[in-house]
Amino acid sequence: MSWHRAQKRAKIIKESIYGIAAMELKKIESEAMHLSAEDRAHLIQKLVESIDSPSADELKAEWLSVAEDRAAQLDSGATKSVPSDVVLKKAQALIK
Incomplete structure (x- = not known):
């Protein structure tokens, strides 16, 4: 052809x-x-x-990007982690 x-x-x-x-x-x-x-x-x-x-794939990609950014901030020292018990106490105080 x-x-x-x-x-x-x-x-x-x-x-x-x-x-x-x-x-x-x-x-x-x-x-x-x-x-x-x-x-x-x-x-x-x-x-x-x-x-x-957004589609499920778009949401997954967005959350992955956020997680990678946060991990990079922690690794570089740009931000510090907060212990879970402190976060939990703050959250409980907000809902009271």
Whole structure:
């Protein structure tokens, strides 16, 4: 198969995939419009949360970065550790 012909086939496949995705989106939109106002509001909330909330992998990466930064601060002496009994006493005093 020639390079030109392969590119043409790839373009047709790509357009087909986008066409299917667009049809699916239209179907979802149509179905959503048949929901009650309360159900549509719930769906909107879930969709917004899915955009605004970081994924589990993103959260894991963020916490790992924080832990590495804190370990580096302790190793370099930029900060000092606090014994757990002191932290616990302070926390208990705050909730009283």
